[in-house]
Amino acid sequence: MEEFWNSRYKERKFAYGKAPNQFFKDTIDNYNLQGSILLPAEGEGRNAVYAAQKGFNVAAFDISVEGKNKAEALASLNNTKISYNVGELHHFNFKHNSFDVIALIYAHFPKGRLQLHRQLAELVKPNGYIILEGFSKEHLLYREKHPSVGGPANPNLLFTKEEVQHTFKNFKIIRLEQTETVLKEGDYHNGLANVIRFIGKKTDY
Numbered sequence: 001m002e003e004f005w006n007s008r009y010k011e012r013k014f015a016y017g018k019a020p021n022q023f024f025k026d027t028i029d030n031y032n033l034q035g036s037i038l039l040p041a042e043g044e045g046r047n048a049v050y051a052a053q054k055g056f057n058v059a060a061f062d063i064s065v066e067g068k069n070k071a072e073a074l075a076s077l078n079n080t081k082i083s084y085n086v087g088e089l090h091h092f093n094f095k096h097n098s099f100d101v102i103a104l105i106y107a108h109f110p111k112g113r114l115q116l117h118r119q120l121a122e123l124v125k126p127n128g129y130i131i132l133e134g135f136s137k138e139h140l141l142y143r144e145k146h147p148s149v150g151g152p153a154n155p156n157l158l159f160t161k162e163e164v165q166h167t168f169k170n171f172k173i174i175r176l177e178q179t180e181t182v183l184k185e186g187d188y189h190n191g192l193a194n195v196i197r198f199i200g201k202k203t204d205y
Helices: 002-009 022-030 046-053 065-077 113-123 139-145 161-167
Strands: 036-040 057-062 083-086 099-105 124-135 171-185 189-202
Touching (some): 022 124, 036 046, 036 113, 046 099
Parallel strands (some): 057 083, 099 124
Antiparallel strands (some): 124 189
């Protein structure tokens, strides 16, 4: 997977555009979120840079060094600073209860997702938030009709509402839905998609 993402992010153009994901942007803006944020699988940095512009202390990581290069260039272009590491979650010494927000935007991890998501949940402060948008299992039908919309071909990488609710069971559900949306994100997310959206607020102390 590292080779795949390095190849994609090495292209001159930003694979998914420079603008933040709309659901991520709307959530940050509408809920007036602030503080520290962690963005796993952040790719070329479009969401990290937007969060930095909104005043967040931003940490991000991805397995792609090419993604990091693009993200840091985008941050510099926008006169912002982000902390971006290359590797997987277990490579970093993030502290429990240390982030006000964790955002999982099309972060379709190929293995150990349940355990990884629960480890990420432990990093969220009490009363902190998880923001998630990802392709649903039904998205495979959309992908078959319109390949340009993108998304994993492996159904095991896709989400259901039930999985998200079970995984983040110590979070109060602010929003949890499966819905259609039209994606216009760079060259690889274009067209009608079927997605899961989740906003959760951590309730355990």
